[in-house]
Amino acid sequence: MNQFFDQLQEQLNAQKPFVVYRKPNEDVVAAVLQEDAVLHYVKDYQESGFVFAPFDSNSASILIPNKTIITTNYSAEEQTKSTADASTVNTSIQTEKEAHIALVKNGVSAISKGLLTKVVLSRSIEKITQKEPLALFKELLATYKTAFCYLWYHPKVGMWLGATPEVLLKTTNQRIETSSLAGTQVYKEGEEPVWGEKEYNEQDVVTQFIKNELADKVVNLKAGSVASVRAGKLWHLRTKITGVMHNNLKEILTALHPTPATCGFPKLAAKEFILAHENYNRSFYTGFLGELNFSKEQFRAKTKRNIENRAYTAITKVSNLYVNLRCAELTQDVVKVYVGGGITIGSNPEKEWEETVAKSGTMLRIILK
Numbered sequence: 001m002n003q004f005f006d007q008l009q010e011q012l013n014a015q016k017p018f019v020v021y022r023k024p025n026e027d028v029v030a031a032v033l034q035e036d037a038v039l040h041y042v043k044d045y046q047e048s049g050f051v052f053a054p055f056d057s058n059s060a061s062i063l064i065p066n067k068t069i070i071t072t073n074y075s076a077e078e079q080t081k082s083t084a085d086a087s088t089v090n091t092s093i094q095t096e097k098e099a100h101i102a103l104v105k106n107g108v109s110a111i112s113k114g115l116l117t118k119v120v121l122s123r124s125i126e127k128i129t130q131k132e133p134l135a136l137f138k139e140l141l142a143t144y145k146t147a148f149c150y151l152w153y154h155p156k157v158g159m160w161l162g163a164t165p166e167v168l169l170k171t172t173n174q175r176i177e178t179s180s181l182a183g184t185q186v187y188k189e190g191e192e193p194v195w196g197e198k199e200y201n202e203q204d205v206v207t208q209f210i211k212n213e214l215a216d217k218v219v220n221l222k223a224g225s226v227a228s229v230r231a232g233k234l235w236h237l238r239t240k241i242t243g244v245m246h247n248n249l250k251e252i253l254t255a256l257h258p259t260p261a262t263c264g265f266p267k268l269a270a271k272e273f274i275l276a277h278e279n280y281n282r283s284f285y286t287g288f289l290g291e292l293n294f295s296k297e298q299f300r301a302k303t304k305r306n307i308e309n310r311a312y313t314a315i316t317k318v319s320n321l322y323v324n325l326r327c328a329e330l331t332q333d334v335v336k337v338y339v340g341g342g343i344t345i346g347s348n349p350e351k352e353w354e355e356t357v358a359k360s361g362t363m364l365r366i367i368l369k
């Protein structure tokens, strides 16, 4: 494992692009390395590589082609787990709070005028840290086993770090899986979450949006039941949605991104509201990232039907894309953590502020530890 991280450190020292990541509940940590500093863009989503897409789909998505992939096995038990608590993190600076509450009130007012049903409003928090990026990434691995943990670097773009709980889209050949994740509560030891109408509504907007958007692009579209899922010290509501796509990946992604889990509903009105009122650039926060069109060899045992073939290996094309949440942008000494929450007619501005504080704990308890 040390050799693996030494290689990444060398890549970083040489200012060459790379991404290192671990999928939820897996032990394999993979890295995609680029030999030069060329900035590659995704053109039609037929490419293979690691995609890093911004919130604003009018801006280009970046690709690290998957020519060189290295892996290691990582066990969280090998690392000392973080014991720092979210409550030790003090982000409640009065001016930040007032600004966020004003933004939320503005959102609720637009909703009450009937301009929108839901809008996701966010902010950023800046902290100073001397911690090394790879050390931060290793701490994420040890702390958030069920998240998609990553560290992404391109010398012409910057460096991002995150531990996201949200799947945007998984594909295996034509089969797809997506999810609607929304509604937040703070996790309390030994207690199951009890959800209110506001959270169920906020999450249902996402489920209905996904079902409508995919209705003419996917066959056998099925939505499971709503379940509570844990993400570190938070709970969310989630519905898994599956089907078989008959359109291409680009059309599916264009239809989905950004979902009302990160933007709002209706999509265009919510996006316009965000761009006009948030007063900062989300950049890659609430964009998406992950493996695009990776080839996976699948071993198939012989069956009665193909008895003459013996065992054979089939090549499957897979994509594993996650929404870029619970993330931070790293510059020289400053870490910028991004957080937001879904605003509906039932939103209480003070509680929405507290929700962003709780969500910021995912990254801040690693950064400030």
Ligand SMILES: C=C(O[C@H]1C=CC=C(C(=O)O)[C@@H]1O)C(=O)O
Pocket: 120, 122, 166, 181, 182, 183, 184, 236, 260, 261, 262, 325, 326, 338, 339, 340, 341, 342, 343, 359
């Ligand atoms: C926009 C964020 O979370 C989304 C995902 C889960 C729950 C959410 C919520 O309860 O508002 C948000 O929709 C964020 O973490 O910055």
